[in-house]
Amino acid sequence: MATDKLVAMKIFRRVAELGSFTRAADDLDITAATVSKHIAFLERDLDTRLINRTTRRMNLTGAGLAFLQRTQALLDDLEEAELEARGLQAEPRGTIRLNVPMSFGLTHITEAIDSFLRKYPEIDIDLQLSDRMVDLVEQGVDIAIRVRSSLADSTLMARPLRTSRNIVCASPAYLENAPEVHVPNDLAGHNCLTFSLHDRPRVWELGDQEVMVSGNYRTDSSLAIRQSLLRGTGIGFLPRFLVQGDIEKGVLVPLLTNFPPKPYTVFALFPPGRKQPTKVRLLLDHLDQHLGEKPYWE
Numbered sequence: 001m002a003t004d005k006l007v008a009m010k011i012f013r014r015v016a017e018l019g020s021f022t023r024a025a026d027d028l029d030i031t032a033a034t035v036s037k038h039i040a041f042l043e044r045d046l047d048t049r050l051i052n053r054t055t056r057r058m059n060l061t062g063a064g065l066a067f068l069q070r071t072q073a074l075l076d077d078l079e080e081a082e083l084e085a086r087g088l089q090a091e092p093r094g095t096i097r098l099n100v101p102m103s104f105g106l107t108h109i110t111e112a113i114d115s116f117l118r119k120y121p122e123i124d125i126d127l128q129l130s131d132r133m134v135d136l137v138e139q140g141v142d143i144a145i146r147v148r149s150s151l152a153d154s155t156l157m158a159r160p161l162r163t164s165r166n167i168v169c170a171s172p173a174y175l176e177n178a179p180e181v182h183v184p185n186d187l188a189g190h191n192c193l194t195f196s197l198h199d200r201p202r203v204w205e206l207g208d209q210e211v212m213v214s215g216n217y218r219t220d221s222s223l224a225i226r227q228s229l230l231r232g233t234g235i236g237f238l239p240r241f242l243v244q245g246d247i248e249k250g251v252l253v254p255l256l257t258n259f260p261p262k263p264y265t266v267f268a269l270f271p272p273g274r275k276q277p278t279k280v281r282l283l284l285d286h287l288d289q290h291l292g293e294k295p296y297w298e
């Protein structure tokens with residue numbers, strides 16, 4: 001019975017993380033009926049409903065969410081115990097789930113993951129690329145990368161990785177036929193492309209000034225803004241880590257460098273109350289080494 005319960009807990013965790021009985025069955029290479037049987041077993045054993053199910057969707061109950069948090073911690077500890085029992089020469093194994101902003105993930109994290117998996121082939125990486133916030137516990141996320149000036153949710157555990165800044169820039173083609181930009185207020189005469197997921201997309205903080213900008217293009221993708229800047233569509237306010245290479249090549253020109261914006265921090269966040277498993281600590285150390293001290297951080 002104990003073994004059955006442990007298997008059921010692993011299946012429940014995957015159902016909760018993927019948000020679907022069918023997807024969990026495919027991921028675990030079992031049938032959907034087997035998934036349902038194990039979830040029903042858990043609910044009978046606990047005498048409570050863990051998942052509300054309809055024909056179109058499922059979501060965790062309050063008891064299900066609390067059980068998921070404890071289940072994740074327990075299964076992580078079990079993986080740690082198995083690793084220790086095998087001895088120091090044992091290969092770390094298991095799945096690490098990351099949630100990373102799209103632009104930062106594509107420019108920095110995916111390359112680091114490739115080299116990490118070559119070093120630790122028994123570990124699986126489940127990478128979610130999204131600029132939108134997710135609930136780390138409900139989504140089963142082990143590490144979330146966030147680029148913020150500060151963290152609003154103080155319940156999350158955080159490890160700062162790097163600090164950086166945004167930079168105002170445009171292509172030489174755009175600037176050739178546009179009014180010159182010497183001070184922040186000069187932006188009023190330009191087509192400024194804005195990032196819609198900022199708290200105040202049309203307010204750019206430059207030096208000790210806040211400037212209201214306007215333009216005909218707003219998007220939730222920094223990568224899309226970069227591409228438009230390269231095509232000469234307007235002026236952007238983007239992370240230096242995203243455009244430093246373009247600036248060095250001369251295809252984008254930095255503007256208003258005498259008015260540096262406030263720095264922000266690249267954080268690694270973790271669910272509250274959970275010890276970081278060895279596999280997660282190994283990945284964090286690898287990311288820290290991979291990011292290095294490249295000049296685009298400042």
